[in-house]
Amino acid sequence: MNSCRIRIWPLIALLSLAWIGSNECALNYRLExxxxxxxxxxxxxxxxxxxxxxxxxxxxxxxxxxxxxxxxxxxxxxxxxxxxxxxxxxxxxxxxxxxxxxxxxxxxxxxxxxxxxxxxxxxxxxxxxxxxxxxxxxxxxxxxxxxxxxxxxxxxxxxxxxxxxxxxxxxxxxxxxxxxxxxxxxxxxxxxxxxxxxxxxxxxxxxxxxxxxxxxxxxxxxxxxxxxxxxxxxxxxxYQARGNSSLSILTRPAYYNYTEFSYSVAERVLPAFGELFQQSYQQLGNELLQYATTPRFPHNSMENWGLVIFKDKVVLEQPGVTDGWTQKEFTIRNIVHENAHMWFGNSVTCKWWSYIWLHEGFARYYEFFMGHELYPEYQLDQQFLVHKLHNALLRDSQNFTQPMTSPLGSILTPADIDYKFDKLTFDKAASVIRMWRIAMGEEHFNLAIQEFLQHYYLSSTSPTGLYVLLNDHWPVQESVLNQSYYDFTIQVGYPRIIVSLNLKDHMLSWEQQRFLLNASDGSDPTLRYTVPITYTTNLSPNFQNLTPAFYIKKSNDYNYWSDEPIDWVIVNLKQANYYRVFYNEPLLGRIQVALTKTEHSGIPVENRAAIIDDLFNFALAGLIDYVEVFEFMEYMSTETEYIPWYAAYVGMERIAKRLTPQQLPNFNKYLSDIAVTVLDKLGVGWTSGDKVLDVYNRNQQVAWLCKYQNSNCTNQVKELFEGGMEKPSPDYRETFYCAASRSGGYSRILEYYAKETNYIDREIYWRAASCTRDYRTHYQNEILGKGNSVDLKIAGLAQLYEQNPDLVTPIFQMITEDIAQLAEALESWPKTAQALSDLTDYFTTREQQQLFSNFYKESQTLFGSSAVTLSQALATVDSNVQWAEQRLGKLVSFLAQRNGAAGLTMPLMMMMWTLVGFLLKL
Ligand SMILES: [Zn+2]
Structure with missing residues (x-):
């Protein structure tokens, strides 16, 4: 990118520079x-x-x-x-x-x-x-x-x-x-x-x-x-300190008891890294490691050597309030991340900010993979995919992306340096580091990393320094790392590997194209990559060998002839490598059938999640229609794992938000059908024996299914709530009470809110109560009423329509009957404009657009200068509705037909496939 961005220059500076021919590049930000x-x-x-x-x-x-x-x-x-x-x-x-x-x-x-x-x-x-x-x-x-x-x-x-x-x-x-x-x-x-x-x-x-x-x-x-x-x-x-003269956590005295868990994590992490890197923390030259917490900080945490600073919420586990699995995972990940920096960043430092991935990529990588070693119950190795790798793939397929390694001269100004700290850099680098580790094997990788840390101990380096050591330890003679390293660190983007099965199922073919979400956004579509290929077929399925079978070089396509006919193939096992896989028909359909068989035919969760995420992105890019994605996801009526479901909900979020109130019942039916097994397995209640990912999974299932009026979900929650159950764990508290509030529990949850003194739980009860379908009562009494803070009112109003998407029109009509009342309650016209803008982001029809447009014409003068927020929101509504009209038409028909009297529905077909699979197994 151009580092000499005029827009951030104050006018005065520009004028004073006019005499040097407005060549602002003459300024040298680097010391000589x-x-x-x-x-x-x-x-x-x-x-x-x-x-x-x-x-x-x-x-x-x-x-x-x-x-x-x-x-x-x-x-x-x-x-x-x-x-x-x-x-x-x-x-x-x-x-x-x-x-x-x-x-x-x-x-x-x-x-x-x-x-x-x-x-x-x-x-x-x-x-x-x-x-x-x-x-x-x-x-x-x-x-x-x-x-x-x-x-x-x-x-x-x-x-x-x-x-x-x-x-x-x-x-x-x-x-x-x-x-x-x-x-x-x-x-x-x-x-x-x-x-x-x-x-x-x-x-x-x-x-x-x-x-x-x-x-x-x-x-x-x-x-x-x-x-x-x-x-x-x-x-x-x-502050008061927990710990001893070499390791301690400092926080305000009232929080002292909340640091027990963090301290136990800290005690485990440092020696584990010392052993892995064959270099103890103390050998780096500082005997002491302290953590301090703060209510005010620009980041979650910062790796100052010997004094890591965390935002309070990152490392405090308040018993019964913030000590759920989600919070503990967050604590573990942050502590592991910052400790990894003691080696990556503090001892071995990047020569310049263009190479910041040498710090952040490794810290992110170990955050998940050392985190997984120490706390395997969180399955951070799998979670990495849906939380980080998929995010990197999404962002890296758009024109605003950036390479891991930027040219030195392109990162100069404070704004340039800020830009390199983009999360994309962290997530892509961690994904690419994982790809190298898997391709070269864990042992070789660990040796290369130990040598890297030894070689640049207390010094600084560039990506070339890392390359040399990785290459030294690359296990095969003719290393392709040189080219691949360039392709993934200096080039932007990544390929989609197109896989097809030809000549009556005997020939597998691979080719590559750069994957772009929008091919006309100015990105270079001609970039090509050196890509490690791993695959397995139904003939002798093996999902454990992740060593690349071969590499696709930049200019070549690859074919493989099998003597026996192939039914299905899975490429990029466990999504170990940084690319997407596009299965041409009939492969995708056959993979879907394989997924419905016993144990999903051995196809691992990582690949199930990868296929779903890839399909949603291919649909978003216009390479396939959403119908194909939703047809494929019918297999999920046999899916009970968190990771693929997480990928599915991320993908469905964009679609569900754009469906009209009239279209929602068909979506609800679809969702209910594909989630029937998982809901049956997890239920809406909780047990002490729940696995961590089951807790997360139940949380997302109940959040989605009850929101879209799945009667099984709402009835079970109602029954449990009314039957007088224990307080749900912190992980699940808001989701469960939100669902209960929709199904008749509103007044009781509002009472909990009024009585609660702990501010964290109080906010949970407030947001949960605000999920009620009795929007008129909540709005009149609680949002227009005097008792609650403006921030809570704004959050509560948003919950009303976000959690009840079918009610967005009547909620809009209720608010706009007398908009001055809301402005008085929120004590501000700009905040009122923003609240309306947030609400209309959920508009999906031309009728809603018309309602909004009429309101704008009649009432814009009330808003003064913040009327511009409304006019921008109107434009957004128009483009949202247009997008849905252009992209969702076939899907809408598919969902309608599927739920119509068409007879053989997909769930029935799924049952048949399962039966066939069962018989074959016999
Ligand atoms: Zn970091």
Missing amino acids: GSVVPIFYNLTIGLRGDADNPGTQFDGEVFITLKAVLADVKEITLHKDISINIEECSLYDAADQLVESGLNARLTTEEQTQQLTVPLTQSLAVEANYTLYFKYTGKVQSDTVGLFSASYIDEATMKTKWVLLTQMQPINARLVFPCFDEPALKAKFEVHIGRPSGLSVVSNTELTRTTDEGNNRFTDHFKVTPIMSTYLLAFVVSE
Whole structure:
């Protein structure tokens, strides 16, 4: 991409640059590397007291550095505009003053945040100097650099504050002048001055505390390992720690009891990585690992070396409230991810942000696969596919995608760097790393990774560094890795492999095309890839051997002749590789039949989910009709596993949302038919012996089936709810109560809401109560009434129509009868406009569009400037309805015919197939 994006430039900057021929590319965001830092001795003096974090701080930093080139007469580093330098001088290795009063001569470049220190003489090459700055800085209002967060202390009901940091990717320069690039690593010695009553943690152990008088103290920390500026961190708080001097979790005292589970995960993860990588955490150079939690943070978590920071909700398990499987899985994944960074990122660092996948791809990969090793009950190896691989495939088939490795020169500005942190980079890289691991075999892969971590220990590298070691360990002589590595890391996108069976079922053929969701979106359709092929047929099915049978090279197609006729083939076993598979007829139909046989003919869940996800994407791209997808999914009347169902619901979501209220009953019938076995197996109740994925699966089944009025689902929930059951587990609480609220449980759940004091459960009850089909009562009493917050009202209104899609028209009519009432309840016309816009996103007919259009004409003036939200929503309704008219026509007829008097329905056919399979087995 073009890194010199004019749109982010302030007008002033543009005008001032006009004289250089508007060549904004002349700005250099990168440091030249003629001077490198070795050591930072940093002191931050906070100005706040126990009641107030303050808005400014005092800073002092001694940076030991050296010139690596001759004739260096200036030193350039980074500094944000919020840092105000008061003193600057330069000392030599013997601590003799070389130059003082430099602050008068400093120049700063605002756009690139570069600070230049001009010198009167050149620096001696390879000789150490110390550059000294005394300065003041700002406690940021945003969550960057040094910033504050606050909470109400449960014991005293007083507001407490926390000061904490977030330096990644380029925010260290907001806290101190520094060489703020990942490869410019140095050691750090940190000293933090603070008021009494608070304590400070930083990357390393606290060595001593000095009394500065006036109730102020300075905490001094051990020197860090050599590391990048973005990993520096400290937290100032009144937190309480669980753990010991080498591993601890810090959180506010009231949350202390909620960190037990996280701590147990932390205790297991570090040694497991140490063993896998043959390099312990301590060998990286830091004895200490602490986790701190915060109510305010820009990400879920951040891997600062020795001091990982998490958002509160990520690592806190409140008994009975947030200690379900879903939350525990989230905790495990985040902890494993951040711990993986201690090796990938902290020890071995990417040379530049263009290669950030070397950190994030591996952290994501281990998040799932080390997570799976340690906690196999979550089946994270399978979940990876539907949560990450499918997401990467979806995004990587559109023009906005980006390659894993971007050219160095294309990632320069803060916006460019931000762009590389796209989730696509994380998910694609993890998927491609998994592909390499499977192709080369686990043992070879682990050896290559151990060597990689050893070779670049405490240093930095590029994707080539990884390639060399993977290639060294590639098990076959003629490695195709060279080409394949290029195809999947430097090129964008991936292929769909078209598989067909010809010459009366004896010849299998493979060919490739780049898969694009929209072939005319400007993407290059001619890209080709070096693709590992694994496959098995009905003749001797083997789904365990994932070693590629062969590679499809860029310009070749492949054929295979079988002496015996083939019935079906499955390609890309366990979706180990990064591509989609397109089965030409009659293969798809035969695979469907195979799936209905005993144990799905051995075809694993990963492939079942992959086929469903691929089919939905082929339909979205217009390569097939949705009818083919829905016909194929008839096999699911024999499917009871979470993973394929998850893929099916992701695909159906887009379709279900665009069906009209008149079309919904046929969809409901279809869904009820294909889900009959799974609902029968799981039921709507829960047992202590439930497997994790069964818990997840029941949750998604009940959420969908009850929402679309499956009577089996609603009746069972009603019976269980009215029979007086225990409180459902946190995983299932909202889904179950939402379903119960639709089936007569509304008033009781509203009572639970009114009585509940725990705010998390209170919100669950509120959202669940808002699933009621008695929308008029809920709207009049609870949303227009006075008792609830505006945020809850907005969430409750959205639940009414999202959870009852057939009621969207009457709900719209009810609201628009007197829109001023809603505006009063939400205390804002812009919020009212947004609420209407959200609702009309569920519109599916021209009649609804007309209603909305009439309302807009009559009432737009009430909305003032936010009327534009409504006009945009009107345009969205038009394009949504148009999409459905163009793309769903055949599907709608199919669903109608299927449920009509046409006789032999698919479920009946399924039963016949099952019977045939049963007889054959006999
Ligand atoms: Zn990460």
